[in-house]
Amino acid sequence: MARLEGSAADEWRRGWSLPIVAALGYGLGNVFGHSFGVFVQPIEREFGWTRGEISSAFTVISLVLALFLPLVGRLIDRLGPRRIAIPGAIAYCCAIAALGLTGPSLLSWWGLWALVGIAAVTVQAPVWTSAVSSRFNRSRGTALAITFCGGAITTTFLPILGMYLIAELGWRGAYAAMAAICAVVVIPLVALAFYDARDVGESTGRSRAAPVRQITGEExxxxxxxxxxxxxxxxxxxxxxxxxxxxxxxxxxxxxxxxxxxxxxxxxxxxxxxxxxxxxxxxxxxxxxxxxxxxxxxxxxxxxxxxxxxxxxxxxxxxxxxxxxxxxxxxxxxxxxxxxxxxxxxxxxxxxxxxxxxxxxxxxxxxxxxxxxxxxxxxxxxxxxxxxxxxxxxxxxxxxxxxxxxxxxxxxxxxxx
Incomplete structure (x- = not known):
């Protein structure tokens, strides 16, 4: 029985929905980058900034992510990824929407992207892969691959969605609408199905008839x-x-x-x-x-x-x-x-x-x-x-x-x- 419970088939029977939801979450964390290109020209036309100045947003957010990711990783280990992902996804969608409030000063652009970075750190890969790794052992590679496919999905569809929303609502409204769509699609599913091994049988209220693999590892x-x-x-x-x-x-x-x-x-x-x-x-x-x-x-x-x-x-x-x-x-x-x-x-x-x-x-x-x-x-x-x-x-x-x-x-x- 122990061998069956540790099999790849049993892992997928108990947790098939987790990599799918994690993929959506990982895709959400990539919204700021994969949609960026379609916003460059409208912002350039409105403010007269150079493309280098507009693209400096990536320098800001990269530094913010590099600074705060280890701290959030520590919180994941202590609190569990679910308690980071749900409030983080809400804050992140709000931060994306706030980009539409950019003023004529580059300082406002940098400040809003710093805000996006602080929120984005809670929906990056460590959050989603931590839960998936805790629930999958025999087929962990496949489960993680499905999780990271969320990035390919956003790469494919976000530029198209962004161009449509800009054409209909302008770039400011497009940021708000994109954030709202992402929130409606992703956050409810994360709330319903995003549980790591420590949450199973506790937060879900379901029976722990099937044993959950113990969390172990190096300090x-x-x-x-x-x-x-x-x-x-x-x-x-x-x-x-x-x-x-x-x-x-x-x-x-x-x-x-x-x-x-x-x-x-x-x-x-x-x-x-x-x-x-x-x-x-x-x-x-x-x-x-x-x-x-x-x-x-x-x-x-x-x-x-x-x-x-x-x-x-x-x-x-x-x-x-x-x-x-x-x-x-x-x-x-x-x-x-x-x-x-x-x-x-x-x-x-x-x-x-x-x-x-x-x-x-x-x-x-x-x-x-x-x-x-x-x-x-x-x-x-x-x-x-x-x-x-x-x-x-x-x-x-x-x-x-x-x-x-x-x-x-x-x-x-x-x-x-």
Missing amino acids: IRTALRSRRFVRLAVASFCLMIGITALLIHFVPILSSVGLTTAQAAGAASLIGIGSLLGRLLCGYLLDRISGSLVGAVAFGLPAAVAGALMLFDGGLGGAMAIAFLFGMCVGGEVDVLAYLTGRHFGLTSYGTLFGILVAIQNLAYAIGPPLAGILYDRTGGYDLFLAVAIPLFLTAALLVALLGPYPEAEEHQAEAA
């Missing part, structure tokens, strides 16, 4: 001092410098070697499809083979993308193939990081540890895109940046490959539950 100080965590942190930082820069500059890179902007944007749309498939494939593999091996491939594969871009001859077919491959890379990296954090350090301090890693990713986000832009300005092309990105990706892959096997305590938690 924060022990984990932070370990070589494994340092390797994960450095690998994440190196990887995300290159990944975020490629994401932001992908269309300009293609345009710089002969494609029209429309052709480059069309090719780049395949990144979303590749991302969705990459996440699902990565989750499937994580449940079946070594996470270090999967991670090494996922972290190293972007080096092939950078190399292909350096050799790119301007053909549309080649651009589409590179975009799809890059999407596969983007689809796997965060899934691997979330999975390996739980496997190597357990779940006792998962929120804090993964929060620190995501904070490091946000610091990389603040460095990567500007670095690519600076190197382009100085050399007139992207080859130097791509040449820098390749060793960063390979270093990340090597560090993940050196993590070694999972601790036995985490491998056998299902039987001990």
Whole structure:
């Protein structure tokens, strides 16, 4: 019976709705970024700001997220993700709506984005993956992959929704309407179905006839001092410098070697499809083979993308193939990081540890895109940046490959539950 209760089928029977709701929550946390592009031109026309000034919102929010994510991770470990997610989602939707109140001063723009960042920190990946990891063991990779598919959904639909709302309501009304739609769709489902292992049978009021896996793992100080965590942190930082820069500059890179902007944007749309498939494939593999091996491939594969871009001859077919491959890379990296954090350090301090890693990713986000832009300005092309990105990706892959096997305590938690 213990073996049956720890099986993948039993995990999905008891908790099938959790990854779906977590996917919606993760998608909600990405609303500010995935809808940003369609608001740039209307705001530019109204205030006369440069696009660099408008885009400085990302610097503000990246720094806020990097500063507060470890703190929220600690709260997740102490209070549970549900108690963070529900009030956080409400506050976040209100903060998104408040962007429509922006005044003519850049200070108001930065201040409102700082507010969005403070609220957004409560609906980022550590909140959703903490609950999913606590309820899924045998099929954790697949469950996390479904969770992260929420980002692909928002990438696909939010720009379309944003353009429609701007056309109907103006950009100020569009922010309010988008926030309201997200609140109506996501918050009730989170309230109804978002429970981690500690909540099951208590907050739900349901019988605990089926045992819930005990939350165990390393303490924060022990984990932070370990070589494994340092390797994960450095690998994440190196990887995300290159990944975020490629994401932001992908269309300009293609345009710089002969494609029209429309052709480059069309090719780049395949990144979303590749991302969705990459996440699902990565989750499937994580449940079946070594996470270090999967991670090494996922972290190293972007080096092939950078190399292909350096050799790119301007053909549309080649651009589409590179975009799809890059999407596969983007689809796997965060899934691997979330999975390996739980496997190597357990779940006792998962929120804090993964929060620190995501904070490091946000610091990389603040460095990567500007670095690519600076190197382009100085050399007139992207080859130097791509040449820098390749060793960063390979270093990340090597560090993940050196993590070694999972601790036995985490491998056998299902039987001990």
